[in-house]
Amino acid sequence: MLYLHDVWVNWFEGEENGYNICPFHEWRTSDGIEILDQIPVLYIDNKTYHSIENDLHDIPKEVLDQIYKRAYVRKNQERNVLEYAAIVTNGKSILAFDTMGYHIPIRKSRLIPRQERLVLDLIEGRNPKIYELTDTEEKEYHILSLSPEAMIGLTRKERQLKQLLMIALDQLQVSECIEEVRYWLTEWRPEDYIMIKEMDFKTAWNELYQDLVTGWSVNHEQFCQQIMKGQSFYENIIESEQNGQISKTVN
DSSP: OEEEEEEEEEOEETOOSGGGSOOGGGOBTTSOEEEEEEEEEEEBOHHHHHHHHHOOOOOOHHHHHHHEEEEEEEETTEEEEEEEEEEEEOSSOEEEEEOTTSSSOOEEEOOOHHHHHHHHHHHTTOOOBOOOOSOOOOOOOBTTBOOGGGGTTOOHHHHHHHHHHHHHHHHHHHHTOHHHHHHHHHHHOGGGHHHHTTOOHHHHHHHHHHHHHSOOOHHHHHHHHHHTTTOHHHHHHHHHHHTOOBOOOOO
16 A cells, blocks of 8 residues: 655545646635645546546445545644545546545545655556446536536636636526526627517527636626625625635645
8 A cells, every 4th residue: 555644635525526626726825724644545547536536426445445544634633543535646637535434535635746746656657456436427517517628727716706607697597587687698798788688588598608608707707796796695705716815835
């Protein structure tokens, strides 16, 4: 069994999409960084790696048996065991996970660059182990879980705001209010006002969705602020994202 020691982790909990598990350069001073005293390292096949990174499915039993109570976290002066935690790599990407006692990867984290290099050094000259997955269905993406292609090139802040924007569009779709969807499409594309006021609900909503799901710009951010105005919970998230601080204290 391969191990890494004194590992810095920044847990993202309940994330089913790898793009939301932020790389080190997107870590913030407000994030809760934890140091693992010891954690096993597994070199695994691509399919198993992508399942752990991009889903919340059961981890193969063979993986769980291998890593059972082999990871430790030091808090204050105590060394506490983690039931199922490991670093996994497919030889290219690297991810730490902790199941919090369950059989799914509830918490996930990237590593700091120096420790990513150590992982790649550890597996050099070795072959990945292939595991059998119980759930082999292809993942389906939707408005509240966008495909990686929709997030390419976006920063942590932009990804978060784009997901808020999709929540707003989902709420708009559920409401089925034709006046409201025409209003917001007109706000987005005022030059098309004459055409928009003749659209039915489905057409107007689809036009708005297709425009907003593609890319990201200052206009997207401003529109997100507009459409979420009055919803204090989401307004607080937008404000915190705009004030987010990035930490680069180690490498």
